[in-house]
Amino acid sequence: MITESDVQKLIAIVGEDNVSQRQADLDAHSVDESWVDPHIPEVVVWPSSAQQVSEIVRYANERRLPVVPWAGGSSLEGNPVPVCGGILLAMYRMNRILNINEDDLQVTVEPGVIYDELNAQLRRLGMFFPPAPGSSDVANIGGMVANNSSGMRTVKYGVTRDYVQRLEVVLPSGEIVHLGSNAIKTTSGYDLLGLMIGSEGTLGVVTEITLRVVGAPEQVAAVVAVFDELDDATATVYDCIRSGLDPSAIEFLDEGTVRVTNQQQGLHLRETPTLFIEFHGNQADIEEQVEYLRELCEENGCTDFQAAMTAEDREQLWAARSEAHDSIKFSHPGAVMIAGDVCVPISKFGALVHFVHDLAQRMNLPIYAFGHAGDGNLHTETIAHREDAEEFARGIQATDEIIKHGLALGGTVAGEHGVGLAKREYMALEHGNSLEIMKAIKHLLDPNGIMNPGKVFMD
Amino acid sequence: MITESDVQKLIAIVGEDNVSQRQADLDAHSVDESWVDPHIPEVVVWPSSAQQVSEIVRYANERRLPVVPWAGGSSLEGNPVPVCGGILLAMYRMNRILNINEDDLQVTVEPGVIYDELNAQLRRLGMFFPPAPGSSDVANIGGMVANNSSGMRTVKYGVTRDYVQRLEVVLPSGEIVHLGSNAIKTTSGYDLLGLMIGSEGTLGVVTEITLRVVGAPEQVAAVVAVFDELDDATATVYDCIRSGLDPSAIEFLDEGTVRVTNQQQGLHLRETPTLFIEFHGNQADIEEQVEYLRELCEENGCTDFQAAMTAEDREQLWAARSEAHDSIKFSHPGAVMIAGDVCVPISKFGALVHFVHDLAQRMNLPIYAFGHAGDGNLHTETIAHREDAEEFARGIQATDEIIKHGLALGGTVAGEHGVGLAKREYMALEHGNSLEIMKAIKHLLDPNGIMNPGKVFMD
Numbered sequence: 001m002i003t004e005s006d007v008q009k010l011i012a013i014v015g016e017d018n019v020s021q022r023q024a025d026l027d028a029h030s031v032d033e034s035w036v037d038p039h040i041p042e043v044v045v046w047p048s049s050a051q052q053v054s055e056i057v058r059y060a061n062e063r064r065l066p067v068v069p070w071a072g073g074s075s076l077e078g079n080p081v082p083v084c085g086g087i088l089l090a091m092y093r094m095n096r097i098l099n100i101n102e103d104d105l106q107v108t109v110e111p112g113v114i115y116d117e118l119n120a121q122l123r124r125l126g127m128f129f130p131p132a133p134g135s136s137d138v139a140n141i142g143g144m145v146a147n148n149s150s151g152m153r154t155v156k157y158g159v160t161r162d163y164v165q166r167l168e169v170v171l172p173s174g175e176i177v178h179l180g181s182n183a184i185k186t187t188s189g190y191d192l193l194g195l196m197i198g199s200e201g202t203l204g205v206v207t208e209i210t211l212r213v214v215g216a217p218e219q220v221a222a223v224v225a226v227f228d229e230l231d232d233a234t235a236t237v238y239d240c241i242r243s244g245l246d247p248s249a250i251e252f253l254d255e256g257t258v259r260v261t262n263q264q265q266g267l268h269l270r271e272t273p274t275l276f277i278e279f280h281g282n283q284a285d286i287e288e289q290v291e292y293l294r295e296l297c298e299e300n301g302c303t304d305f306q307a308a309m310t311a312e313d314r315e316q317l318w319a320a321r322s323e324a325h326d327s328i329k330f331s332h333p334g335a336v337m338i339a340g341d342v343c344v345p346i347s348k349f350g351a352l353v354h355f356v357h358d359l360a361q362r363m364n365l366p367i368y369a370f371g372h373a374g375d376g377n378l379h380t381e382t383i384a385h386r387e388d389a390e391e392f393a394r395g396i397q398a399t400d401e402i403i404k405h406g407l408a409l410g411g412t413v414a415g416e417h418g419v420g421l422a423k424r425e426y427m428a429l430e431h432g433n434s435l436e437i438m439k440a441i442k443h444l445l446d447p448n449g450i451m452n453p454g455k456v457f458m459d
Numbered sequence: 460m461i462t463e464s465d466v467q468k469l470i471a472i473v474g475e476d477n478v479s480q481r482q483a484d485l486d487a488h489s490v491d492e493s494w495v496d497p498h499i500p501e502v503v504v505w506p507s508s509a510q511q512v513s514e515i516v517r518y519a520n521e522r523r524l525p526v527v528p529w530a531g532g533s534s535l536e537g538n539p540v541p542v543c544g545g546i547l548l549a550m551y552r553m554n555r556i557l558n559i560n561e562d563d564l565q566v567t568v569e570p571g572v573i574y575d576e577l578n579a580q581l582r583r584l585g586m587f588f589p590p591a592p593g594s595s596d597v598a599n600i601g602g603m604v605a606n607n608s609s610g611m612r613t614v615k616y617g618v619t620r621d622y623v624q625r626l627e628v629v630l631p632s633g634e635i636v637h638l639g640s641n642a643i644k645t646t647s648g649y650d651l652l653g654l655m656i657g658s659e660g661t662l663g664v665v666t667e668i669t670l671r672v673v674g675a676p677e678q679v680a681a682v683v684a685v686f687d688e689l690d691d692a693t694a695t696v697y698d699c700i701r702s703g704l705d706p707s708a709i710e711f712l713d714e715g716t717v718r719v720t721n722q723q724q725g726l727h728l729r730e731t732p733t734l735f736i737e738f739h740g741n742q743a744d745i746e747e748q749v750e751y752l753r754e755l756c757e758e759n760g761c762t763d764f765q766a767a768m769t770a771e772d773r774e775q776l777w778a779a780r781s782e783a784h785d786s787i788k789f790s791h792p793g794a795v796m797i798a799g800d801v802c803v804p805i806s807k808f809g810a811l812v813h814f815v816h817d818l819a820q821r822m823n824l825p826i827y828a829f830g831h832a833g834d835g836n837l838h839t840e841t842i843a844h845r846e847d848a849e850e851f852a853r854g855i856q857a858t859d860e861i862i863k864h865g866l867a868l869g870g871t872v873a874g875e876h877g878v879g880l881a882k883r884e885y886m887a888l889e890h891g892n893s894l895e896i897m898k899a900i901k902h903l904l905d906p907n908g909i910m911n912p913g914k915v916f917m918d
Contacts, residue, residue, distance in 0.1 A: 103806035105701070148646050159644055161653075162621070177893040183802040184834050185618055186871035187607045187657050188878060188889055189915060190897045194620075194653030198646050215703035242564070244674035285744035343642040347562035375643050412645035419647060430647055434636040437904070438649045444903050445896070456648060 002042040002065060002086065010045050010087070013055045018046040018093075029070055029080075029088045033135070033325070035336045035386075036078030036421050041068065041088035048094060050168055050176055050207035057205060057450075058174025060087055066453050067172075069201040071111065071143025074135035076325075076339045077420030079147060079200050083454040089205060091142050097121055098208070106165060106182065108210045111142020127213045130157035132249075133416075134322045142206050147418040148198030152321065155241075155374030156248040156280065157214070159416070161197045168208035169196055172446035182210065195441070200418050201452040203445050217248070217280030221290050222314040225275040225297045226304035230254070230357070233273035234350030236300040237373040240277070241346050243296065245289055249278040250374035251321050254353065257328070257370040264327035265320040270304065275373070276321055278314075328368050328381045336392065338399045339422070340380035342406030343415030349376045355405050356380055363398045365391070377415035378406075404429070419456045427457065461501040461524060461545065469504050469546070472514045477505040477552075488529055488539075488547045492594070492784070494795045495537030495880050500527065500547035507553060509627055509635055509666035516664060516909075517633025519546055525912050526631075528660040530570065530602025533594035535784075535798045536879030538606060538659050542913040548664060550601050556580055557667070565624060565641065567669045570601020586672045589616035591708075592875075593781045601665050606877040607657030611780065614700075614833030615707040615739065616673070618875070620656045627667035628655055631905035641669065654900070659877050660911040662904050676707070676739030680749050681773040684734045684756045685763040689713070689816070692732035693809030695759040696832040699736070700805050702755065704748055708737040709833035710780050713812065716787070716829040723786035724779040729763065734832070735780055737773075787827050787840050795851065797858045798881070799839035801865030802874030808835045814864050815839055822857045824850070836874035837865075863888070878915045886916065 010019045020026075021043050030038040047053045060067045066086025073080065082088050095112035102125055109118060115136045119128050132151040133139045139149065145167065150159035166180035180186075180193040196203055227233040237250055252275055253261065259271045277293060279286045290307050297305050309317070320327075329337060344352050353369050356378070360367040371379035380402055384395030403413050403426055413419075413426040427435050439457055443449075469478045479485075480502050489497040506512045519526045525545025532539065541547050554571035561584055568577060574595045578587050591610040592598045598608065604626065609618035625639035639645075639652040655662055686692040696709055711734055712720065718730045736752060738745045749766050756764050768776070779786075788796060803811050812828050815837070819826035822841075830838035839861055843854030862872050862885055872878075872885040886894050898916055902908075 101804075103701075104804040106804070148650075150644055154644060158621075161650070162617075171896075175892065177896065178891060179893055181802075181871040181889075182804045182869040183836075183871040183874065184805065185609060185613060185802055185836065185874055187875050188871045188873040188882070189886055189894070190658055190662075190900060191607075191620070191650070191653040191656065192893060192896055194650040197650070199649055203649075215701075218703070242562075242674075244677070282744065282747050284747050285741065288741050288743050343640075343644055345560075345563040345565070345641045346643065377642075377644065410641040412640040412642040412647045414647040415642065415644055416646050423647070427648055430640075432637060433634065434638055434651060435648070437630075437636065437651055440903055441649060441900065444899055 006063060006065065007043055009059055010043065010056065014045055014047055014052050020044045029082065029090060032073050032075045032078060032080055034076045034078045034420070034422055035338050036081050039081050039083045040085070041082040042085045044088045044090055046090045046093045050170060053089065053170045053205050053207050054174045054176050056087065056089065057170050057172060060450050061172055061174060061448055064448050065450060067450050068452050069146065069205050071140035071146065072114070072135065072138040074138045075143065075147060075420060076417045077422040079418050079420035079455060081421060083421060092140055094207070100125065104182065105213050106210055107213055108208065109141050110208060111140060111206050113141045115139045115141065115144065122213055123216065126216045128216050129163060129211055129213045131160050134325060136322060141209055145197050145206050145209055146199070146201050150416045152249045152251060152318070152372060154372060155250055156246060161194060163212045164193060164197055164209065165212050166210035167193060167196055167206055169204040169206055171204045172451045184212070198418065200420065200455055202442060202456050203451060218282045219286050220314065221279045221286045221307065222309055222317060223277040223290060223293060224269065224306045224317065225277060225302045226270050227273045227301065228303055229301065230273045230353060231350060232301040233275055234353055236275060236297055236302065237349060238346060239296045239300065240293065241374055245292060247277050247374060248280040249276065251276040252370055252373035253324065254369045256366065257324055257368045260327040260331040261320050261324060264330050265323055267320050276317055324370050332383050334385065335383045336386050336395065338382040338384060338395045339417065340399050340402045341415045341417040342403055342411050342413065343375060343377040344406055344409045344411030346376045348409040348411065349373055349378065352378055352406060352409060356402055359398055359401055363394050365395055365398055367398060375415065376411070421455060424456060424458050465522060465524065466502055468518055469502065469515065473504055473506055473511050479503045488541070488549060491532050491534045491537060491539055493535045493537045493879070493881055494797050495540050498540050498542045499544070500541040501544045503547045503549055505549045505552045509629060512548065512629045512664050512666050513633045513635050515546065515548065516629050516631065519909050520631055520633060520907055523907050523909060526909050527911050528605065528664050530599035530605065531573065531594065531597040533597045534602065534606060534879060535876045536881040538877050538879035538914060540880060542880060551599055553666070559584065563641065564672050565669055566672055567667065568600050569667060570599060570665050572600045574598045574600065574603065581672055582675065585675045587675050588622060588670055588672045590619050593784060595781060600668055604656050604665050604668055605658070605660050609875045611708045611710060611777070611831060613831060614709055615705060620653060622671045623652060623656055623668065624671050625669035626652060626655055626665055628663040628665055630663045631910045643671070657877065659879065659914055661901060661915050662910060677741045678745050679773065680738045680745045680766065681768055681776060682736040682749060682752060683728070683765045683776065684736060684761050685729050686732045686760065687762055688760065689732045689812060690809060691760040692734055693812055695734060695756055695761065696808060697805060698755045698759065699752065700833055704751060706736050706833060707739040708735065710735040711829055711832035712783065713828045715825065716783055716827045719786040719790040720779050720783060723789050724782055726779050735776055783829050791842050793844065794842045795845050795854065797841040797843060797854045798876065799858050799861045800874050800876040801862055801870050801872065802834060802836040803865050803868045803870030805835045807868040807870065808832055808837065811837050811865060811868060815861055818857055818860055822853050824854055824857055826857060834874065835870070880914060883915060883917050
């Protein structure tokens with residue numbers, strides 16, 4: 001329990017304007033975009049430097065107070081929800097781009113920089129940071145590092161971890177460490193950088209990030225490929241990857257997802273299984289790839305293949321795809337969306353979508369299926385009403401079956417959303433005895449369990 | 460000290476034929492390819508299964524006996540040299556390819572499979588495993604995982620860590636764990652896979668590896684670009700990366716390295732700073748890239764640009780580059796080669812090569828400089844005679860200066876060779892207080908310090 005003297009100590013560190021116990025501030029940091037119940041922090045603190053974070057964490061560690069780092073609040077598994085109360089460390093005011101090193105294609109930022117805003121700055125210099133999470137307009141770089149975020153362009157460019165060169169981290173002890181190197185590769189000691197990335201704020205607070213970025217593509221081409229049959233769409237995804245095409249995105253939308261996308265985003269797509277596919281490259285390369293893709297699509301019974309749209313069309317298309325989560329949400333006001341984020345080996349993606357559709361029938365619930373098909377990452381949104389206890393339990397049950405089926409197919413419970421609160425219970429099933437190593441590392445770095453307690457692990 | 464009863468226990472686990480204390484066997488496992496002094500193990504054991512490895516390690520842990528995993532023996536920093544004696548765990552008889560999963564472009568192997576042999580099998584199926592270490596004809600996949608090896612094709616394809624999906628690992632306790640997933644990406648818990656990769660056998664013994672592989676390129680093109688001036692060659696490397704060209708290799712050889720390559724490999728290159736550059740892709744893409752490269756080279760004063768050679772020519776070229784280490788060795792019989800493996804941000808590569816050449820003059824010693832220029836990874840070989848104590852000390856001093864200069868340029872002490880024995884002393888300089896986290900993790904997983912003792916850390 002936070003005392004008045006704790007609050008005074010926090011004020012002494014960050015100033016009165018950067019500490020709040022007002023209900024509106026507590027509420028604003030009590031939920032993310034998941035279906036997880038709200039939990040109110042005891043105090044919200046907005047630090048402005050690593051030094052301040054260090055002092056806060058050091059004090060919290062002495063006092064055994066929970067510290068929960070908060071980035072954009074757009075996570076989908078309750079990752080930053082302060083389930084044990086304590087200090088909510090709102091990092092989003094630390095939002096400066098500190099350095100753009102054009103010579104080495106590297107950029108150093110504070111954690112609160114928003115993904116789209118970083119890319120807007122980089123675009124002027126002909127560069128970009130590729131992972132492209134769906135929540136790109138609100139996702140903070142710090143949150144992306146904490147969750148090892150990825151998204152639509154991962155199939156070509158990889159995940160956040162692939163781009164982090166250096167991190168400044170405040171450990172649970174309050175100590176400030178610098179991890180990584182500006183060199184493009186290193187074999188100097190253990191991969192602490194990789195360990196910290198994706199640890200969801202349970203091992204420390206990231207206060208500065210140096211990213212590798214890449215040159216903007218010379219040309220971009222997009223394709224919408226429409227199929228009558230689900231199997232034809234997923235077979236095309238598979239052939240595309242297996243044949244060595246190098247798309248910068250292959251997004252799958254099932255019939256239901258296309259329907260709500262049309263309704264909410266003003267598109268006029270045929271409401272059948274659909275792929276959005278994109279290529280980055282030089283003109284000659286892209287033309288050859290689009291033609292090859294057209295052949296693959298035709299072989300797989302594609303009924304409509306629209307290529308080479310204008311930049312405006314492309315933007316609308318990707319915005320519509322990015323907004324799939326919101327399109328579903330707005331189509332079911334008052335309902336809860338229970339998210340699945342299973343990722344399976346690419347040959348199993350079609351089977352997984354089938355399983356989900358059969359399950360929706362069996363469970364008599366709407367389940368939307370869409371996602372980063374080229375990675376085998378299927379997002380599902382199971383719709384249920386919390387006030388209908390039986391239906392809500394069926395919704396939870398459906399998501400449980402999707403996850404267990406995904407694991408049985410050789411997949412992972414969390415393709416890109418992390419574990420947070422909502423996926424903790426599956427960690428033992430996925431990881432077996434190696435889960436004990438994770439717990440031991442957590443205990444090693446955070447013996448008092450102050451950092452984002454209650455996340456990733458059940459105990 | 461290993462006792463007769465220890466040897467009997469080992470024989471009970473792996474059978475008499477797989478345990479040896481013969482001098483020839485001890486000697487064969489006392490040195491790698493580095494300049495590090497030989498250290499003789501007390502017994503060599505060849506296990507054939509994870510279960511056997513587990514029993515050996517569990518016993519060694521109870522008895523507090525050193526266990527040193529040994530792969531291909533081609534490392535360059537003394538990584539597997541058994542400096543504390545004990546049990547040498549020779550893994551190279553575990554050399555089966557267990558499964559090639561064409562559907563998912565994944566392959567599961569035992570650790571003793573040799574890189575070139577794996578690729579020979581994969582080639583028939585149109586696939587390959589890209590990292591391409593210089594010692595590809597002897598490097599074991601297990602050793603590549605232990606060192607997070609990389610090499611000539613890293614500039615396009617990344618390092619070993621980027622390809623490891625799953626590992627079976629025997630921990631220092633003897634417990635067997637399975638890390639990773641067959642899914643192409645995951646955010647399920649801490650990145651233990653990344654932690655284990657590159658830990659140089661100090662955290663456990665890898666007994667099974669599942670790798671992602673990629674489709675063989677449709678077309679390959681190679682270029683030799685010759686320059687009068689060092690600065691022109693390194694400026695070309697920089698322009699190539701900065702302009703968004705996507706070569707599958709950009710190798711730099713300084714004048715001295717070209718000279719010994721001509722002598723030892725029967726090439727007839729002009730003995731000036733030279734780049735070997737390769738592209739993988741489709742025909743249209745490669746042609747466009749080679750033309751663009753030609754323009755860049757001409758702008759930078761390239762005096763000879765040879766492109767589009769036959770497959771045979773290309774093979775000779777890359778073999779010659781792979782053999783650079785041996786070419787230098789055979790040109791200086793009786794001398795010691797003190798290896799540098801600094802990797803710097805790409806904009807600093809030219810400055811680093813200059814520093815090395817100036818240093819060679821100042822130190823009055825031959826220093827060869829070559830390497831993976833596209834990654835900023837400069838290999839140096841400083842030639843000195845061990846029997847001339849003053850000269851040898853100068854050689855060590857020169858390498859020390861190269862490393863410290865590399866760190867000052869924002870680089871890393873170990874681009875791809877790992878830390879082993881030879882680079883331990885620079886870990887604190889590179890990592891500062893985060894080195895303590897590495898040590899704590901080592902102590903957590905290996906409290907008795909039995910796994911490859913004396914490596915990576917000074918204490």
